[in-house]
Each structure stands twice: as structure tokens, then as C-alpha cells.
Amino acid sequence: MADQDTRDRSGLQIIAYEECLRLLREHYVGRIGFVENGEVAILPVNYRLLGTSVVFRTSVGGKLHAAERERPASFQIDGFDELYQSGWSVLVKGTVASIDDPDTLAQLEEVPLTPWAAAQERPYWVRLIPHEITGRRI
């Protein structure tokens, strides 16, 4: 596991895996990125971490469409301080999948997650199953 002083080839400080998970647990809004009609969509979502999976609610549409096909997708959170020119960023690469399993859905009912876009009901749960979680700090 990388320690706090390990840097990548760009000179950015590598955030260790456990610290990435801690940052993911402590935040509630991030961005899901996926390819739709040959273009990259990046949309904000209210999320929670369930184990190491990023889970969020969605309605029928682009995000769920991606989920139904189990397409590659990524999730990102970050924080900046423009004054001090410092910041951090965590990127979760994985595959989005619909959550249909009744036990998992029952477990999710306990998760305190209100959709970011509350204007319309978003009854579907989607999970980003990670195969890589990385973070950088400057």
C-alpha cells in the first residue's frame, strides 16, 4: 500500500487506498461519468458507500441505461482550496449495474440517501462495482 509521501510520475501525492475509502465515506455528493452515444457524460449524484461500492438512486434515463448494460463507468469526488491552490481527488473506476437482489434492496432502505434531484422520484438503485480506487493530493 502506498504511503502518504508516495508521488506519481506527475509529482502528485498518491492517496492510500484506505484514505480514499475514508474520503468516500465522508462525502455525499460526487460525479458519475459514463459514455453515452459516443460522448462522455459527467453528472452529479448523491451517493453512499456500501462496502467498497458506490450506490445511488436514479430514474429511467441515461444513468440507468448505462447500468442495465453493465457498462464501464467512473465516479469521482474532490475538494479544492482555490486560495491555497491545494486539493484532493478520488477516482473510482468500475462497472455500473442495477441492483435487483431483494436482500441488498432491503439493506439499502436503511441507507440515509435522498436523491440529489428530488424533483422526480428516483426509485432505482444503481451500484458502481469498483475495480480500481485511486486518489491524488497536491
Added chain:
Amino acid sequence: MADQDTRDRSGLQIIAYEECLRLLREHYVGRIGFVENGEVAILPVNYRLLGTSVVFRTSVGGKLHAAERERPASFQIDGFDELYQSGWSVLVKGTVASIDDPDTLAQLEEVPLTPWAAAQERPYWVRLIPHEITGRRI
């Protein structure tokens, strides 16, 4: 042009084009999203708006590699208030291209932009040429 009260099919308020440009002009850190080895990368960048193009500096690597091939890419900025569960998001879809034209490069020398990752020199300028700029507010 959409007015402030126009909503999309998800019930989100559509941000008018001119307001999207204003938000892009007023901020300095965003996220570039592109496909790399079949996966979606989302990375923070320090940027400026030059006309309607998003410009940023980069070193040799993923971001510039994408630029050299003039691949589709997107750029996103957002702002949230978790307490009040409100926020906004602007998405620029387009094509990333290296900037090689001497006149444009001279113009860019006047742009007050320090790379977010200052640890290593990032001598290359990249431009995201937009074909769609959209925004949403909740």
C-alpha cells in the same frame, strides 16, 4: 434560449446557455472526462474559458494523449450546498485538441493560469472545443 424556469424531463431546472458561460468564466477548477483504455477517466484541472473553449495546461500523459487524437471529451464544473440540498452543474461536451497555433499560444501567455498540479512543469496547452454546453440547477 431556455429561460430560468424551464425544466428537463427529470424535473431539474435548465440553466440557460449564457448563464452556463458566466459560471464557466467565474470558476477556475473543473474536471475533464475522457475515455482511456476503454475506461472513463475524470481528472481535476485548473482551467480558463477562452471564448467558449475550455483551455488548460497539461504534461505528456493521459490528458494530452487524448488531445493528440482529437477524441471526444467533456468538462464539468459544479457547486453544492449539502445543508440546503441545492446545487448546480455545467457540462461541456466536445473534442479535446492540442493548441499549436503560435498566435493562440501567444494569446494564452496572457491568461493567468497556474496548473493545478504545479509539482511538474506542464508546458502543453489543450483546448476543449465545445459542441454542447448545458447546465442544471436543483
